[in-house]
Amino acid sequence: MSDYNEEIVPEMCKVTDALGILVGKWKPVILLHLLKNGTQRFNELKRSLPGITQKMLTNQLRELEEEDIIERKVYAQVPPKVEYSITDYGTSLEPILHAMHVWGANHTIHKQTKRNNQAEAK
Amino acid sequence: MSDYNEEIVPEMCKVTDALGILVGKWKPVILLHLLKNGTQRFNELKRSLPGITQKMLTNQLRELEEEDIIERKVYAQVPPKVEYSITDYGTSLEPILHAMHVWGANHTIHKQTKRNNQAEAK
DNA sequence: CCGTATCCCCTGAGATACTG
DNA sequence: CAGTATCTCAGGGGATACGG
Numbered sequence: 001m002s003d004y005n006e007e008i009v010p011e012m013c014k015v016t017d018a019l020g021i022l023v024g025k026w027k028p029v030i031l032l033h034l035l036k037n038g039t040q041r042f043n044e045l046k047r048s049l050p051g052i053t054q055k056m057l058t059n060q061l062r063e064l065e066e067e068d069i070i071e072r073k074v075y076a077q078v079p080p081k082v083e084y085s086i087t088d089y090g091t092s093l094e095p096i097l098h099a100m101h102v103w104g105a106n107h108t109i110h111k112q113t114k115r116n117n118q119a120e121a122k
Numbered sequence: 123m124s125d126y127n128e129e130i131v132p133e134m135c136k137v138t139d140a141l142g143i144l145v146g147k148w149k150p151v152i153l154l155h156l157l158k159n160g161t162q163r164f165n166e167l168k169r170s171l172p173g174i175t176q177k178m179l180t181n182q183l184r185e186l187e188e189e190d191i192i193e194r195k196v197y198a199q200v201p202p203k204v205e206y207s208i209t210d211y212g213t214s215l216e217p218i219l220h221a222m223h224v225w226g227a228n229h230t231i232h233k234q235t236k237r238n239n240q241a242e243a244k
Numbered sequence: 245c246c247g248t249a250t251c252c253c254c255t256g257a258g259a260t261a262c263t264g
Numbered sequence: 265c266a267g268t269a270t271c272t273c274a275g276g277g278g279a280t281a282c283g284g
């Protein structure tokens with residue numbers, strides 16, 4: 001691995017920074033959904049994410065917007081219409097999300113076989 | 123992006139799973155340090171991570187061990203000697219950590235220039 | 245040297261109700 | 265439709281002290 005010089009403390013660690021942006025119960029799921037389906041309205045998202053509350057959805061969207069990962073577009077009309085989409089900048093996260101998806105899927109299998117081995121060991 | 127089928131809820135999302143393993147205040151920093159410097163003793167780690175408490179260090183190490191990311195080797199001797207190292211399996215995380223490091227470093231710059239632009243806008 | 249055991253605090257997140 | 269406003273609770277993480 002190249003040079004991770006003196007990032008020996010969380011406050012200096014760029015990995016921790018990147019992580020911070022993805023962390024949040026619904027953030028990965030929201031990002032994957034927007035990447036896959038493109039622009040979505042607020043209620044469209046809400047319906048696609050069973051179990052999320054309005055508060056949480058607003059909250060997670062705001063935090064992602066704050067980091068310029070997603071864009072919020074408000075149409076001045078009644079009834080209100082608000083659209084959310086991934087920014088160009090936000091798409092730079094896609095390779096990372098993809099890698100984590102693959103790794104996570106594999107890890108699920110890893111843990112499963114581990115449990116099986118432990119079970120047959122007795 | 124390929125197929126992220128019905129992972130429309132956090133409990134099914136593999137990205138969330140992968141994230142869960144990296145999340146923890148000192149985990150990224152510990153992993154980077156072990157990847158860079160190889161096997162380390164407990165106190166060696168503690169000294170390298172200014173500000174971490176014994177409790178936290180033990181805690182984070184245990185959680186990583188639980189996922190087979192790191193290995194804990196206890197030598198039966200007094201005074202005690204315990205060594206920690208990344209497992210082969212654990213090194214599969216390195217590309218992800220590297221990608222996050224690069225992305226995070228760039229994001230720091232992104233936010234900085236953003237602030238500068240906002241400042242000169244007035 | 246390498247840890248546990250406590251106590252305490254703060255924030256992320258759920259439930260619920262209200263509004264332009 | 266697309267949000268705020270409260271209230272509440274669990275658990276991640278700090279400080280500190282003790283133990284094999």
